[in-house]
Amino acid sequence: MSKRIKLPRPVSVSEVLKKVLKPADLLVTQQRAQIRAAWERIISDQLRAQTRLVDYQRKVLWVEVQSSLWMQELQFLKSKILADLNEILGPGVVNDLRFRIGAE
Numbered sequence: 001m002s003k004r005i006k007l008p009r010p011v012s013v014s015e016v017l018k019k020v021l022k023p024a025d026l027l028v029t030q031q032r033a034q035i036r037a038a039w040e041r042i043i044s045d046q047l048r049a050q051t052r053l054v055d056y057q058r059k060v061l062w063v064e065v066q067s068s069l070w071m072q073e074l075q076f077l078k079s080k081i082l083a084d085l086n087e088i089l090g091p092g093v094v095n096d097l098r099f100r101i102g103a104e
């Protein structure tokens with residue numbers, strides 16, 4: 001059996017987290033939380049029950065919906081939702097909304 005290699009000292013959790021999490025990761029997490037809060041303010045309870053925010057990449061917000069009926073409804077409301085999001089979050093945070101039907 002080989003000998004165990006001695007480490008110079010134990011590594012603290014905060015040190016590991018500093019190496020793993022970058023400051024940009026924290027900003028993205030905060031931005032996603034702001035987008036979710038804005039979405040909940042804008043969308044009615046009825047629509048919110050039929051949707052789920054699934055991703056946010058390259059200023060595109062992906063929303064999963066329960067059925068094609070709700071997807072069509074959101075397509076009709078898309079320009080108003082984008083305008084409201086830009087009003088709350090500032091211009092350019094969300095440039096587009098994409099909808100897809102999700103599995104329940």
